[in-house]
Amino acid sequence: MISEIERPPAINALIRAVSYSPDGIAVLAWSGEILYTNSTWADMHGYEASEMVGHLFQDLYPGEGMQRLAEEAVGLLENQEQYEAEIDHFKRDGTPFRAWLIVTLLRDEAGKPDGFLLTARDITEWDQLKWQLEQEKARLEQQYVRQRALASIELAINEPSELLLALEQVVAVTTELLPATGGATILLWDAKRETYSTSVSSVPGQQPSTAYKRLREKGGTTRWIIDSKRPFVVNDIRENPFEINPFMIEYGLNAFAGIPILSGNDCIGVLYAMDKDVRDYSPNDLDFLITLAARAGTAITKVQLYERLREANALLQNQTSDLAARNADLDAFAHSVAHDLKNPLASITGYTEFLLEDYDLLSEKERMEFLGYISKRGMKMRQIVDGLLMMSQLRNQEVQLSPVNMSLVVAEACNRLDDIWHQRDVTVHMPDSWPEVLGYAQWLEEVWTNYVSNAIKYGGLKPEIWLGATECSNGFVRFWIRDNGAGLTDNEQNQLFSPFTRLHRTEQEGHGLGLSIVQRIIGKCGGTVGVESTPGQGCTFWFTLPQKKTNQ
16 A cells, blocks of 8 residues: 555645545445545444445445435436435434535546546535525515505505505405415494494405405404404414304305404404414514504595595585586576477467468368367476476475386377477387386476487488387386487587587577486486487487386
8 A cells, every 4th residue: 555655745635635525525336335435424424434435335325215316316427427416315323414415427547437426515504594594585575575565555545545445455465465365354343333334355255245244243253353452363263262153164264363453542443364274373474464454544544534524525516516507407408498388389379370360261170270279289388387497496406206107208208299290200119118217207208308309300301210218237227219310420429418519510490408408307317328320320319217116
């Protein structure tokens, strides 16, 4: 054996470096026999170096896992010189540790593989430190995201937004960032009435508007939180000191945290975070929920104050503008009715002049016929004037909706247009019956009069009109009238319901207020108006009214 003195200095330095290396180093023959290990390798595995040299690697490290690792390394080294991997290993006494392993293929002078150089480092502590750093990084990132979300909520509730929007944001942040795997819910408490009034929820499948109805009026978790003004946490509902709410079982929830929402010294609601699995809520989780509940309380207080101020301002503005609006309605209606008085008045004047000038020339039958026309037109004028007086009486009160016999209303409207009806030789199609709705008959007669009059005036050379009604799924009925006229462009349709806008620039008489009156009347009755038209294919004018319920 060559002594250390006889070896070159470089070789001695290399041997000392390998012997005292902080990394474990071992040399294996191609057969797997351990030819050399430094003390670090031996200590790492719980052996003395002398106990390992001369033994087969597979004898010292038995097991399918190590066998698969060895086969994988040999297979890869056929095409590359080194193999690296992080592996889970065990000391001689069974103590686990994690190692970073490098396997280098050794070749003889002819280049044929004849062994392996193994370098290993115990990275157990490093992995633990890395895991701790990753956990701390995740915690800090979570804290950052949570703080940013809280700041977002703080900005949102400083704006004059609706209360529901602010609470929905609190619930969304709770669900996403706690996270609450079973969803989150906010329940509001009305202390004066001792009732739960509103709820916002992200629990899948739960209707927020009905959530509060499932709460017990007395007893139970929610009432305990409201009365005590303290958080209540249940990590496992099987350990809940209160009777388990069937809602928890129905939605597969197994843990929850309930936080009181405070406004000053009053509890005005509860924020719930719920989980599908049993869960230990950390102090950070509870601090986050408490902060969110405080944000919700601030949102409720600010929005309620804003709502009160807005309502007060709106009331003041409404008191100022309501009278002007009612006067405008009355003036517009009077203008429209005055226009409708012209035709019967002209007829009365004409027939009267015939009687005065040609009385002796007329037969008794003709005289009675003329007097009948005068009487009929006079009665219609009286009805119109009565309607105008009624509008004057109602200017300071809302109209009371009542069931309407639409057949009679349509018939009266058509009677008002008797002259123009016969002059134009109108063909009309009407249903045998009409759905029952709520409205104000005398006003609705004015609506139909406007619609039918326009359909006749602006229909085809030989007007043909269709009247009908369609029951909608939202509890309203849509009444409509379709003509065979030239139709309207999109621009014309957009201007139709504006005051003093005429349908067409024709010689037809009218002041253009009819459709604006229609819109106002239907609006007061709780409905809407509209038109559908394609140029060259006529128009369909419509309005909606609330349908009469069966028990009304």
